[in-house]
Amino acid sequence: MPSILLLSDPVLEKLRISGGATLHGELNASGAKNSAVLMFAASLLSKEPVTISNVPHLRDITNMIELLGSLGVEVVVDDSMNIEIHANTISSFVAEYDIVKTMRASFLVLGPMLAHYGKAIVSLPGGCAIGTRPVDQHLKGLRALGTKIEMKDGYVHASVENKLKGTHFIFDFSTVGGTEHLMMAAVLAEGQTVHENCAMEPEITDLAEFLNKMGAKVRGQGTNTIIIDGVEEMHGCHHRVIADRVEVATYLIAAAATGGKVKVKGAQPEHLGAVLAKLQEAGAEINICDEGIELDMKNKRPKAVDLVTAPYPGFPTDMQAQMMALNAVAEGTGTIQENIFENRFMHVSELLRMGANIKLDGNTAIVTGVEKLKAAPIMATDLRASISLVIAGLVAEGDTLVDRIYHMDRGYEQVEEKLRMLGADIERVPG
Ligand code: EPZ
Numbered sequence: 289m290p291s292i293l294l295l296s297d298p299v300l301e302k303l304r305i306s307g308g309a310t311l312h313g314e315l316n317a318s319g320a321k322n323s324a325v326l327m328f329a330a331s332l333l334s335k336e337p338v339t340i341s342n343v344p345h346l347r348d349i350t351n352m353i354e355l356l357g358s359l360g361v362e363v364v365v366d367d368s369m370n371i372e373i374h375a376n377t378i379s380s381f382v383a384e385y386d387i388v389k390t391m392r393a394s395f396l397v398l399g400p401m402l403a404h405y406g407k408a409i410v411s412l413p414g415g416c417a418i419g420t421r422p423v424d425q426h427l428k429g430l431r432a433l434g435t436k437i438e439m440k441d442g443y444v445h446a447s448v449e450n451k452l453k454g455t456h457f458i459f460d461f462s463t464v465g466g467t468e469h470l471m472m473a474a475v476l477a478e479g480q481t482v483h484e485n486c487a488m489e490p491e492i493t494d495l496a497e498f499l500n501k502m503g504a505k506v507r508g509q510g511t512n513t514i515i516i517d518g519v520e521e522m523h524g525c526h527h528r529v530i531a532d533r534v535e536v537a538t539y540l541i542a543a544a545a546t547g548g549k550v551k552v553k554g555a556q557p558e559h560l561g562a563v564l565a566k567l568q569e570a571g572a573e574i575n576i577c578d579e580g581i582e583l584d585m586k587n588k589r590p591k592a593v594d595l596v597t598a599p600y601p602g603f604p605t606d607m608q609a610q611m612m613a614l615n616a617v618a619e620g621t622g623t624i625q626e627n628i629f630e631n632r633f634m635h636v637s638e639l640l641r642m643g644a645n646i647k648l649d650g651n652t653a654i655v656t657g658v659e660k661l662k663a664a665p666i667m668a669t670d671l672r673a674s675i676s677l678v679i680a681g682l683v684a685e686g687d688t689l690v691d692r693i694y695h696m697d698r699g700y701e702q703v704e705e706k707l708r709m710l711g712a713d714i715e716r717v718p719g
Pocket of ligand 1: 322325392393420421422423424425426462463464465466487491604605606628629630671672699
């Protein structure tokens with residue numbers, strides 16, 4: 289693996305945060321991890337090299353590079369994290385459990401390998417901390433495209449004689465990964481495919497644009513009906529991934545929780561409607577400028593907000609934990625309902641250890657803000673939960689120590705550096 293990709297071993301590290309600073313300043317948005325990982329999978333659709341830029345330097349990205357490497361695919365990374373992927377060197381069609389289990393998105397190499405080479409053996413991803421996360425819709429849609437699927441020893445053995453065939457498939461419910469997976473599989477199918485009841489997240493649109501640059505004929509992305517006219521072959525291309533809307537929202541929420549003022553440069557406000565509306569409800573002044581998004585809380589304590597997570601353009605589940613941390617120190621009581629994943633409240637028990645006032649009732653958390661949280665040793669349980677605990681640490685009295693920050697390193701690039709630039713007192717310490 290190129291030396292630039294060596295990340296320190298976060299299993300052995302913790303974050304120490306000394307609470308109390310009001311965040312002020314500017315930072316640059318990173319590229320969207322959830323777009324980039326999909327483009328890595330889509331690169332398997334072409335024999336020509338593709339180049340992807342604005343890729344964040346994260347553990348999920350290095351895991352994806354490792355997976356492609358295990359298939360024999362050549363990946364070249366330069367100093368600026370421009371990634372060139374050359375899939376014509378592919379020599380294996382097996383994605384092993386050891387890699388797929390570390391990151392569910394890697395399951396999505398199945399569709400592209402199958403569409404291009406007619407065969408793929410990919411480990412089932414299994415559940416994860418936030419829920420069981422089945423892939424039934426992925427498999428149902430692949431079958432509708434003519435795939436023969438057998439399950440053996442926890443692996444999906446998929447094959448197709450000749451080519452996949454265009455079809456009309458209606459998702460039972462909105463699934464981001466399902467929409468992306470079947471879109472990638474259908475681009476090389478014979479004839480037209482119509483997918484209905486699709487998810488509409490910006491990362492899906494970004495992936496569709498990437499596929500179209502590779503020569504695909506995809507339209508309707510960003511709506512709930514996506515139409516794909518199959519093409520004979522895909523080509524090389526260059527694409528810059530969109531800004532990471534979850535990362536941007538995280539810094540805006542962190543600044544709002546501390547009463548601060550930040551500008552996130554490169555942020556794409558058009559992807560953040562529901563979150564910006566909630567931040568305004570919490571009392572923040574939001575200014576969309578040429579460079580990105582500015583938030584000014586004018587040193588005020590936020591007001592608690594009610595929210596319900598929903599597929600895009602609703603309030604994203606990936607920003608629920610961060611808003612919970614904000615509500616924990618807000619004025620008043622806010623109700624948070626989680627509708628996407630069945631187990632995405634694991635940050636609650638840690639926030640309670642810091643003195644938060646939260647009552648759980650099924651998939652609803654009723655959060656009554658306290659004046660100040662109190663520092664405590666706490667443990668991250670998943671990616672977004674981990675960053676919500678960092679926000680809690682920023683607004684707590686004393687030194688908070690966050691354990692298991694390897695979850696955070698999957699999705700947040702240079703988090704301590706970025707927060708320190710905004711005035712936070714935060715450092716990585718040995719575990
Ligand atoms: C994507 O996961 C994101 N991951 C998640 O981001 C995000 O939380 C999620 O979409 C929802 O927005 C990536 O983009 C890599 P889904 P995905 O399929 O595609 C159920 C983060 O923190 N379902 O939309 O796996 C599923 O269990 C992460 O960055 C089925 O039942 O999400 C869930 O309850 C975590 N059967 C719901 O649908 C299926 O076949 C939505 O899942 C597929 C999904």
